Amino acid sequence: MNYIIKSPLLLKSTIALPSSKSISNRALILNALSGCPQAIQNLSDCDDTEVLMKALDFENCNFDIKAAGTAMRFLTALLSTKKGSWTITGTERMKNRPIRLLAEALKNLGGNVEYMEKDGFPPLRIHGCQLLGGKISMSGNVSSQYISALLMIAPLMKEGLTLELEGNIISKPYIHLTIELMKVFGVDTDWNEHTIHIRPQTYKPVAFTIESDWSAASYWYEIAALSKTDIVLEGLFEKSLQGDSAVRRLFRPLGINTAFTPKGVVLSQANRETKMMEYNFEDEPDLAQTFVVTCCLLHIPFHFTGLQSLKIKETDRIEALKKELRKLGYQLKDSCNSILIWDGSRCQAETDPIISTYEDHRMAMAFAPTALLRQQGITIANPEVVSKSYPHYWEDLQKAGFTIEQQ
Numbered sequence: 001m002n003y004i005i006k007s008p009l010l011l012k013s014t015i016a017l018p019s020s021k022s023i024s025n026r027a028l029i030l031n032a033l034s035g036c037p038q039a040i041q042n043l044s045d046c047d048d049t050e051v052l053m054k055a056l057d058f059e060n061c062n063f064d065i066k067a068a069g070t071a072m073r074f075l076t077a078l079l080s081t082k083k084g085s086w087t088i089t090g091t092e093r094m095k096n097r098p099i100r101l102l103a104e105a106l107k108n109l110g111g112n113v114e115y116m117e118k119d120g121f122p123p124l125r126i127h128g129c130q131l132l133g134g135k136i137s138m139s140g141n142v143s144s145q146y147i148s149a150l151l152m153i154a155p156l157m158k159e160g161l162t163l164e165l166e167g168n169i170i171s172k173p174y175i176h177l178t179i180e181l182m183k184v185f186g187v188d189t190d191w192n193e194h195t196i197h198i199r200p201q202t203y204k205p206v207a208f209t210i211e212s213d214w215s216a217a218s219y220w221y222e223i224a225a226l227s228k229t230d231i232v233l234e235g236l237f238e239k240s241l242q243g244d245s246a247v248r249r250l251f252r253p254l255g256i257n258t259a260f261t262p263k264g265v266v267l268s269q270a271n272r273e274t275k276m277m278e279y280n281f282e283d284e285p286d287l288a289q290t291f292v293v294t295c296c297l298l299h300i301p302f303h304f305t306g307l308q309s310l311k312i313k314e315t316d317r318i319e320a321l322k323k324e325l326r327k328l329g330y331q332l333k334d335s336c337n338s339i340l341i342w343d344g345s346r347c348q349a350e351t352d353p354i355i356s357t358y359e360d361h362r363m364a365m366a367f368a369p370t371a372l373l374r375q376q377g378i379t380i381a382n383p384e385v386v387s388k389s390y391p392h393y394w395e396d397l398q399k400a401g402f403t404i405e406q407q
Contacts, residue, residue, distance in 0.1 A: 001382065001383065001384070001406060001407070002354060002379050002380065002381050002382075002383070002406070002407040003379070003380045003383040003394065003404050003405070003406060003407070004377050004378070004379050004404070004405040004406075004407055005368050005371040005377050005378050005379075005380060005397065005402055005403070005404055006371055006376075006377035006402065006403040006404075006405070007371050007372045007373075007374070007375075007377065007402065007403075008400060008401025008402050008403070009401065010401055011223075011227055011229045011231075011400055011401045012399065012400050012401050013229060013230055013231040013232050013400065014231075014232040014234065015220055015231065015232065015233050015234065015396050015399075015400065016234045016235065016396075017212040017213055017216050017217055017220075017233055017234060017235050017236065017264075018044055018045065018046065018212065018213050018216050018389070018390050018391070018392065019042050019043060019044040019045075019210040019211070019212060019213060019235075020044065020210055020211055020212060020213040020214070020215075020242055021044045021046050021048055021049055021070070021213060021215075021389050022070075022174065022177060022213075022215075022242060023177070023181065023210050023211060023241065023242070024040070024043050024044040024046075024049045024210050025044075025048060025049055025052055025070045025071065025074060026074075026148065026152070026177065026178055026181050027040050027043075027181060027208055027210065028040065028043075028049070028052055028053060028056060029052075029056075029074050029078060029152050030152060030181055030182060030184075030185040030203060031185070031205065031208070032056050032078070033078070033152065033153070033155075033156065033185075033203045034185055034186075034203040034204055034205040034206075035202075035203065035205070036205045037205055038205050038206065038207055038208075040208050040209075040210065041207070041208065041209040041210065042209050042210040042211075043210055044210065044213070044389075045391055046387060046388055046389045046390065046391055047066065047067070047068065047387045047388045047389075047391070048067075048068040048069075048070055048071060048388055048389065051065050051066055051068045051071050052065070052068065052070070052071040052074070052075070055071065055075055058082075061084060061085060061086050061087065062086070062087045062088075062089075063075060063079075063086065063087065063088040063089070064088075064089050064090060065088060065089075065090050065094070066090055066091055066094070067090060067091045067093060067094055067314060067359055067388060068090070068094075068388070069094070069097060069145065069313070069314070070145055072088065072090060072094060072097070072099065072122060073099070073102055073143070073145040073146060073148075073149045074145070074148070074149050074152070075088055076088060076099065076102060076103065076106070076113070076124060076126065076149065077102065077106065077149035077150060077152065077153045078149075078152075078153060079126045079128055080106045080111040080112070080113065080126055080128055080129075080131060080153070081128060081129075081130065081131055081153050081156050081157075082128040083128050083129060084127075084128050085125070085126070085127050085128075086125070086126045086127075086128065087116065087123060087124065087125050087126070088122065088123060088124050088126065089116075089122055089123035089124075090122055090123075091359070093314065093315070093359055094122055095117065095118070095121055095122050095123065096121060097121070097122070097312055098120055098121060098312060099120065099121060099122055099124070100119075100120035100121075101138065101139070101142055101146050102146040102149055102150070103115070103120075103124065105136055105138055105146070105150060106131070106150075108136050109131045109132060109133055109134065109136060109150075109157060109161070110129070110130075110131040110132035110133070110157075110158075111126075111129070111131055112126065112127035112128075112129065113125075113126050114126075114127075130156070130157075130158060131153070131156065131157045131158070132157065132158050132159060133154065133157025133158055133159035133160050133161050133200075134157075134159050134161070134162070135161075135162040135163075135164065136161075136162075136163060136164070137163075137164040137165075137166055138150075138163060138164070138165060138166065139165070139166050139167055140165035140166060140167050140168055140169030140170065140194065141167050141168050141169070141170055141308065142170075142309075143171070143309050143312065144170070144171035144172075144174035144175050144178075145174075147163070147165070147175055147178075148174060148175060148177075148178040150163060151163070151175070151178050151179065151182065151189070151196065151198065152178060152182065154198035155182075155187050155198055155199075155200060155201040155202065155203065156200075157200065158200065159200070160197070160198050160199040160200045160201075161196075161197070161198045162195065162196070162197045162198075163195070163196045163197075163198075164194060164195055165194045165195070165196070166194070168282070169194070170282040170283070170285070170306060170308065170309060171243070171282065171283060171285060171309065172243070172282075172283050173242070173243020173244075173246075173283050173284065174243055175191075175196075176241075176243070177241050177242065177243065179191060179196075180241050181241070182203075184206060184208065185203045185204060185205075185206055186201070186202070186203055186204035186206070187201045187203055188201065211235065211236075211237060211240060211241070211242070212233075212234070212235030212236050212264070213242070213244075213389070213390070214236065214240060214242045214244040214245045214247055215242075215244045215247075215286050215287070215389070216365075216389065216390045216393075217233050217236060217244075217247060217265075218244065218247045218287050218290040219290060219365045219366065219368070219369060219390075219393070220233055220267065221247055221248075221251045221256055221267060221290070222290050222293065222294045222366070222369045223369045223372065223400075224251075224256050224267040224268075224269075225251060225254050225255060225256055225294055225298065226294070226297055226298070226369055226370075226372040226373060227372050228269055230266060230267060230268045230269070231266070231267040232263075232264065232265070232266050232267075233264050233265050233266075233267065234263050234264040235263075235264050236260075236264045236265045237260070237264075238260045243283055243284055244284050244286060244287055246283070246284050246287070247284075247287055247290075248265070250279065250284075250287070250291065252270070252273070253272070253273040253274040253277065254272060254274065254277070254294065254295075254298065254300070255269060255270050255271060255272035255273070256268070256269070256270065257269070257270045272298075274300065275300065275301075276300065276301050276302070276303075277291070277295055277300055277301075277302040277303075277304075278302065278303045278304075279291070279302075279304055279305075280304075280305045280306040281304055281305070281306045281307055282305075282306030283306075285306070285307065285309045285310060285313075286362065288304060288307055288310060288317070288340075289317060289321060289362045289363065289366040290362075290366050291304065292304065292321050292325070292332070292340060292342075292366075293321075293325070293366045293367060293369070293370065294369075295342065296325055296328070296330045296332075296342060297369075297370060297372075297373055299344070301342050301343050301344045302340070302341070302342050303339070303341050304339065304340045304341070305338060305339050306338060307338045307339065307340055308337055308338035311337055313360065313362075314358065314359055314360035314361070314362075314388070315358035315359060315360045315363070317360065317362070317363070318334050318337070318340060319334075320356070320358050320360065320363055321340065321363075322334065322340075323356070324353075324355050324356060324363065324367060326347060327349065327350045327353035327354075327355065328349050328350075328353060328370065329346050329347055329348065329349030330342060330345075330346060330347070331345040331346065331347050352376070352379070353378070353379065354379045354380075354381050355367045355378060355379065355380050355381060356381050356382075357380065357381055357382045357383070357385050359382070359385055360385060361385045361386050361387070361388040361389050361390065362389075363385075364380050364382075364383055364385050364386050364393075365386055365390060365393055367380060368380055368393075368397065368402075371402065377403075379407065
């Protein structure tokens with residue numbers, strides 16, 4: 001199935017954003033570890049959160065988490081601490097997303113994790129037990145979900161955990177988010193530069209409400225930048241735990257102001273301050289697709305670094321961006337598996353391009369706003385992928401005035 005997205009004649013602008021998937025999934029794990037879990041308010045209704053909620057019911061010992069990378073990493077760690085024998089698998093893409101670093105770290109801490117098919121990849125068989133813990137090292141230049149998974153179970157380890165992060169640490173805001181949420185649930189940590197120490201402790205059940213998702217907000221910032229229209233986004237707050245709240249700062253040079261109100265934010269137009277954008281996305285990798293597409297559509301060359309984690313996301317996002325933007329007439333270059341560059345080079349665009357989404361929700365959501373600058377609109381393949389993080393994205397576009405036709 002494809003959707004043909006066409007630009008609105010009049011863009012209506014008040015949007016109720018979904019809840020944060022990043023906070024929801026961490027809160028679910030921490031709530032489960034508290035021993036006496038309470039109902040969490042305003043949980044995300046996305047696929048990733050729903051599959052994690054279902055797994056945490058522990059109705060059987062075999063888990064299929066489909067395409068949910070967060071659930072795969074977090075559950076692998078959690079199940080390693082829970083007595084019993086468990087298996088965990090997912091989609092074909094998930095079976096090709098590496099998990100060796102986390103699995104081997106768990107083994108070094110006293111865990112028992114086996115690869116059921118391909119060495120270093122899911123599916124996994126896990127024999128849960130109390131982990132001994134101790135001191136281990138891990139490269140800081142890996143997905144923060146590996147690190148967060150270990151941190152959240154660290155208080156249950158007999159000796160606690162001392163985690164040495166080697167080299168450059170990417171996605172720091174996501175690690176900070178995990179630590180701050182652990183604090184909410186009663187656990188203290190000591191993070192000193194490259195060393196995180198967590199002593200044995202007990203989580204405490206607490207009442208908790210999830211805030212709205214700044215990652216989801218990024219697509220509305222993109223729409224604001226391409227449409228010259230003020231947009232109201234409900235449920236966002238200035239003092240956010242989410243690293244992707246940096247989107248408000250990063251869109252300012254692209255001509256978007258952010259004003260906070262008691263209900264959320266108002267996006268309004270301002271003078272564009274940049275003719276060339278350079279940024280290191282190590283801390284906000286999930287914003288990269290939004291900015292790559294936006295800059296191309298605004299004819300702003302860019303040099304984006306810190307994109308190494310994009311290679312192991314739902315798809316190889318670097319290659320996917322290059323391929324799909326070529327369909328629209330933009331020639332991107334990459335290097336070192338972590339850099340994307342656009343110097344303004346153009347190529348012949350396809351007459352009626354169909355944007356492939358590669359089972360990646362962020363490809364669909366980042367490319368849909370290109371309809372604003374295309375008279376014939378844009379066709380998005382497999383649009384249902386947005387359910388992974390923003391299930392009502394297409395409905396929200398329609399409420400805002402976009403036309404969506406099923407093909």
